[in-house]
Amino acid sequence: MLNESIRYHHDQLHCDQVALEDIIKSVGTPVYIYSLPRTLSNLTRIQRAFAAVQPHIHYSAKANSNLAVLKTLVEAGIGIDVVSRGEIQRSLLAGARPANIVFAGVGKTADEIRYALEIGVGWFNVENVAELAFINATAKPFQKPRVALRLNPDIPAPTHRHIATGHKGAKFGLSIATVKDILSQRHTYSNVDIAGLHIHIGSQLHNTEATQQAIEIALDCIRPYPDIRTLNIGGGLAVAYSQDDPVPDWETFAAAVTPLLTGYDVILEPGRSIIADAGILAMTVLYTKEQATERFLITDASMAELIRPALYEAHHEIIPVRRESDRDESRYHIVGPICESADALGHDVPLPALQSGEYLAALTAGAYGMVMASNYNQRLRPPEVVVERDGKTWRIARQRETWDDLVRNDVVV
Template structure:
């Protein structure tokens, strides 16, 4: 039996004819904790982070984990302990980051719809910077900061109109996207920000999208942002830090994004050439730190042959793994304990009452009911986007550290789903 190259290698790989996360057999975890079950490799997360750290060695740089990718407290704790800052997009994420031990002075607040209450919460916490995404937000943040007797550090998220060559739902840097301030309007917006007494211009921000697998969009965006920094500073407004966002892709299905350290060596060479190499830099990786560190374990419930399709029905569903339904996304699926016989072709589907509830289409699998499958690249945008649709309880999560297993989220119960609801009198 050949063992295929897997997205999680070397940390989630076959050993002794069964899949392991680091030193722990996944079959044992499924038996002990049930399915669906999210399993994360701590070593994989830290290895991905170390590639960025190598790329920025010797530079004045802050790596802020984009926690929307996976906001489980223990995952945040891993990155906080490794010295990361955090990129947040809500007051809830701020509370989570602080609960996990984040340094508020390393937190940046992004997002197009910050409320006054969230601004107040972030100012009180003492975050590093607000990434402001509209001129209307500038005015509101100024009012909130003055009412609090503070000045808010801000950078403007500039939309450079660069095509990231990714799925349209996760493209964020084109003119038709809701994010950021148009490149052509940025100088005027900076001039307005500099005139507002409750604001202090700190930097400039750019984020063009997610699951980017080519370096050209980053190079194009960097050129446009550096041109703008030159223009802003020529107008007498100092830019202290440059935030280049995140968005680096991972291997879902033979994807070959550049390695983080190699990508940033090339980007930093451009910065040096243009005379910006000594600026403070910020980046906001998310998926590339956690995506391939996680798998979702799921049990095969039924095999349902059909005239046009064979279906492999599993106990994980679109509420647990929403990316295929939302983005038509591909996740590699493999048997935790492979069978020697030849496989058949199946659509792998969940039990939710929606035709969109599929996890993989046209997959060759040798499986029987009761077998456990691993859905790969499930560390990002799976548990953080999970829901209770069909009154399904969200899965448990475990973090593997060598031979140790930590339950970092207990399996949700139906009673816990009901907790905030009330019957009529």
């Protein structure tokens, strides 16, 4: 979706004040382009929406772990939510202080836990009794780590089934009974400070009721322990991927949940809401094809660069980089070169007749885009470009991979 940063100016698609064609002509396609001004204005909007509870915001690095994005957010004063040693290392490289990192994840390895203890992460979000026991056993020589128990509240999240995490059959979190049980024997975990609860029932949440219910269940669990004052309510703020995407805006979401949270230390872990609509994936039309009744635009971007449509049937608006209003419109399938029928970025996309060599942009692609890119079909992962805070200058923040990168780790005998 277009917004104040990603918009047409004189019929040329811009990222802030930079014409996309300038970037494309210099860097080539496919290329991810992120607006740092939009990233920061999204953060400010979330901070304002939740101002009543003065939350500690930890950007969820899984949404987009580009170093320029992380550094911009760290410099804006927020923490990072990570799920792996790799994400911790990226956060540190971006300048995050370990104490401002919350470490979540359903399958932390022993090495990852030891490393996180050594550097002193701010919180462990714990999802397993054995994990808690291991952290407790390993933490003795270190400063007592803070632990938030991730509660699985058994609330089906109003979102796509692949990104719902709060129903009882999910692999995530600890059941209500387990959380209550651990809390009742807190003193036996003497090397950790069980100081909070964590909930994250899913991403791209389509209503506020499920989160309200989950928070109420969490509050019920900690009510007998007045010293437990921290509630991490995860991420999940939704982003509109099209004009008619019926998602609650962040102010509505915040207004629904903040009254429940008054008096608590609140942690938020937004990912998508900060970076999704700040990013686009630009591509070139390679060929056009008409087959049976269908019209295809075959582009140099594919499910290897943006897997969300293939994985979640997700919708991304796809629009021409140069708007030519005098051309006839038709509906096209936008497909990539990968040998999979699932390799489509959009179906029945209304577009003017385009020719080989012209450019398209998939919008709202900043979150769960590049981080999920792969080398499938031995494709090179694309470069990432950022438009700087001034809105005028841009730079390559990650280079396109090279053919040498593709074989770097192969062992040839």
